[in-house]
Amino acid sequence: MYSLEHKKYLKKIRRNSILVHLTQILIIALFIFIWQFAANNEWINTFIYSSPKSILETIIDLYKDGSLFHHIWVTFYEVIISFILGTVIGIVVASILWRFKFLARVLDPYLTILNSLPKVSLGPVIIIIAGAGVKSIILMALFISVIVTIINVHQAFISTDSNKIKLLESFRASKCQIFFKLIIPSNFQNIISTFKVNLGLVFIGVIMGEFLVSKAGVGYLIMYGSQVFNLNLVMTGIIILAVMASLMYYLIVFIEKRCEK
Amino acid sequence: MLKDKVILKIRDIRKIYHTKEKEILAVDNFSFDLKQGEFVAIVGPSGCGKSTILSILCGLEDASSGTINKVDNLKFGYMLQSDNLFEWRTIYKNCILGLEIQNLKDKEHIKYVNSLIKTYGLLEFKDAYPSNLSGGMRQRVSLIRTLATKPDVLLLDEPFSALDQETRLAVSDDVYRIIKKENKSAIMVTHDIGEAVSMADRVIVLSDRPSEVKNIYEIKIKNRKNPIENRKTKEFSDYYDLIWKDIGYHV
Numbered sequence: 487m488y489s490l491e492h493k494k495y496l497k498k499i500r501r502n503s504i505l506v507h508l509t510q511i512l513i514i515a516l517f518i519f520i521w522q523f524a525a526n527n528e529w530i531n532t533f534i535y536s537s538p539k540s541i542l543e544t545i546i547d548l549y550k551d552g553s554l555f556h557h558i559w560v561t562f563y564e565v566i567i568s569f570i571l572g573t574v575i576g577i578v579v580a581s582i583l584w585r586f587k588f589l590a591r592v593l594d595p596y597l598t599i600l601n602s603l604p605k606v607s608l609g610p611v612i613i614i615i616a617g618a619g620v621k622s623i624i625l626m627a628l629f630i631s632v633i634v635t636i637i638n639v640h641q642a643f644i645s646t647d648s649n650k651i652k653l654l655e656s657f658r659a660s661k662c663q664i665f666f667k668l669i670i671p672s673n674f675q676n677i678i679s680t681f682k683v684n685l686g687l688v689f690i691g692v693i694m695g696e697f698l699v700s701k702a703g704v705g706y707l708i709m710y711g712s713q714v715f716n717l718n719l720v721m722t723g724i725i726i727l728a729v730m731a732s733l734m735y736y737l738i739v740f741i742e743k744r745c746e747k
Numbered sequence: 748m749l750k751d752k753v754i755l756k757i758r759d760i761r762k763i764y765h766t767k768e769k770e771i772l773a774v775d776n777f778s779f780d781l782k783q784g785e786f787v788a789i790v791g792p793s794g795c796g797k798s799t800i801l802s803i804l805c806g807l808e809d810a811s812s813g814t815i816n817k818v819d820n821l822k823f824g825y826m827l828q829s830d831n832l833f834e835w836r837t838i839y840k841n842c843i844l845g846l847e848i849q850n851l852k853d854k855e856h857i858k859y860v861n862s863l864i865k866t867y868g869l870l871e872f873k874d875a876y877p878s879n880l881s882g883g884m885r886q887r888v889s890l891i892r893t894l895a896t897k898p899d900v901l902l903l904d905e906p907f908s909a910l911d912q913e914t915r916l917a918v919s920d921d922v923y924r925i926i927k928k929e930n931k932s933a934i935m936v937t938h939d940i941g942e943a944v945s946m947a948d949r950v951i952v953l954s955d956r957p958s959e960v961k962n963i964y965e966i967k968i969k970n971r972k973n974p975i976e977n978r979k980t981k982e983f984s985d986y987y988d989l990i991w992k993d994i995g996y997h998v
């Protein structure tokens with residue numbers, strides 16, 4: 487049984503986190519309320535800023551003509567494919583660079599340059615190579631996410647405590663054993679945070695790609711909306727993106743929690 | 748195996764560390780022989796190159812020059828100066844790390860590990876994680892991890908430094924017993940002269956960096972028993988004073 491102090495302590499922690507959640511909900515509710523209020527009283531130009539109500543109506547319309555989930559699905563599909571590809575390629579390349587130091591040193595300046603290059607500039611080239619379709623979008627997202635992944639994961643790998651490597655070497659461990667017994671598990675946290683960063687980057691890449699070439703997807707909705715001056719559609723697209731991003735973020739957090747057990 | 752058989756012959760080891768800024772001569776002219784079943788202690792001032800010597804013996808670092816001859820299939824067990832426990836592994840999993848790597852996870856070894864865990868009072872913490880352990884407990888885990896693979900030669904780098912005096916005496920008694928019982932050899936680095944004299948057959952005193960052998964003391968104690976008992980003999984205090992004066996460092 488816990489002591490009285492400990493129970494008080496637990497209670498305090500619980501109360502604090504409830505308070506944080508309540509405040510968070512309050513903020514979003516207040517935001518929506520003020521937005522709608524401002525729109526109703528014509529403090530803001532609803533043609534440009536839209537309003538929660540018209541966004542909701544737009545979503546319902548999209549749902550009714552069946553295109554809502556189609557667009558969401560297309561974007562989701564592109565994001566997931568690019569995310570998986572980007573993460574896997576990034577981690578594999580980083581592992582190869584960890585294993586072959588010479589290669590890592592040779593490639594270092596090229597990675598740095600590629601990393602700072604604004605990847606949108608590759609857009610036209612990608613479209614010419616991969617055609618105006620889903621392939622281009624995924625390629626775009628890959629370009630944006632993979633370089634950062636390589637650099638971050640490799641950096642984490644080579645910062646692994648050298649004394650722990652020494653310990654494994656004293657047991658005559660092979661490079662492969664060192665990799666799987668030490669490098670991967672000790673960088674688990676780093677890899678998860680790379681997932682999070684990656685997801686964000688892949689989203690940017692996919693939406694950018696959809697702006698450039700798509701026939702469907704949330705990015706397409708936004709682009710189309712802006713072309714026909716339907717700002718309700720644009721805002722709706724942004725809101726859908728925000729919801730998608732947070733859902734996927736929590737999915738990763740969930741996976742992280744599961745893996746830690 | 749025979750007693751008194753030389754299993755490790757070290758001649759004129761020299762080690763230079765190179766960094767961009769400078770080179771450091773860490774070990775110079777270091778020679779000695781290790782016999783089967785022998786317990787050797789190395790004492791010397793901080794930074795003189797003791798850990799370096801152990802790393803070279805274990806094959807983790809190459810000597811800049813000099814030779815090391817050893818009998819075939821000599822297996823080293825190196826207990827590093829820092830415990831290097833893997834935070835994501837439980838205590839038990841940490842203890843069997845070496846077994847996993849060397850593919851020795853059989854019944855006999857596991858049983859041995861379990862008995863060590865019990866002897867060193869860690870049974871209760873078997874499934875805990877290292878962050879929940881005190882420094883002394885962590886050091887004991889590191890010791891078990893080293894003993895688990897049953898090496899022929901133990902290289903112990905200040906193995907008891909984080910233990911309180913009482914545990915320290917008890918654990919050093921235990922380690923001594925294991926080594927003697929199984930006719931293993933050990934090279935132990937320590938700052939504690941008493942520990943060196945009470946446990947070792949020979950004590951090597953090193954000079955300041957670059958470490959050279961300053962003196963080697965054969966510890967001859969009549970009615971030699973376990974370390975705790977040895978401490979009570981007259982010879983113990985004689986050797987203690989001798990080495991104390993010899994080192995001349997003030998800790």
Ligand SMILES: Nc1ncnc2c1ncn2[C@@H]1O[C@H](COP(=O)(O)OP(=O)(O)OP(=O)(O)O)[C@@H](O)[C@H]1O
Pocket residue numbers: 764765766771773792793794795796797798799800828956
């Ligand atoms: N990897 C390295 N690169 C450069 N210099 C090193 C390296 N390792 C050790 N040294 C230097 O070599 C010298 C001897 O180091 P070592 O760790 O062997 O000393 P030590 O006798 O074990 O000291 P302590 O008693 O404090 O553990 C030190 O001056 C240290 O700075």
Ligand SMILES: [Mg+2]
Pocket residue numbers: 797798799828904
């Ligand atoms: Mg040392």
